[in-house]
Amino acid sequence: MALKHAASGEVVNLLSAAESPDFISQAIVSAxxxxxxxxxxxxxKVIPGHAVAGPLTLHCLQGCVDVQAQGAWREMRDNDLMYLAEEAEHALQAKTDSIMLVTLFRPSHASSGN
Known part of the structure; x- marks a missing residue:
């Protein structure tokens, strides 16, 4: 079953089901x-080092996660935000049960030839 993405103008509570055993990672918006x-x-949980084409933000909503970026490990806790430039190698390791909000900005391919 495909997960439903949020519609424009829809309110989404990111933590409302956090105590549920089937609370899962999912794309909230995909545009x-x-x-x-x-x-x-x-x-x-460890997410090995990787990079993505566009810039992104990592926002720790709940818990404690170590993030490796720019050659150093940094701890993120509730309400901490980190910006990573495009192609920035990064890895994550959860120190406690955690919830992160990841916002990925996709590069525009339409302007690449101009």
Missing amino acids: PRIEVMRLVLQAG
Whole structure:
């Protein structure tokens, strides 16, 4: 079953089901220029180093996550936000059960030839 993305103008509560055992990571918004994802990480979960084409933000909504970026590990806790430039290598490791909001800005391919 495909997960429903939020419609324009729709209010989405990112933490309302956080105590549920089936609370999952999912794309909240998926549009041509932006993707917004709720990333649910159990304590100890590691997301290996990777990079994406566009810039992104990581917002720790709940918990504690170590993020490796720019050659250093930094701890993110509730309400912390990190910006990463396009193609910035990064990795994550959840220290506690955590919820992150990831906003990815997709590059515009229409302007690449101008």
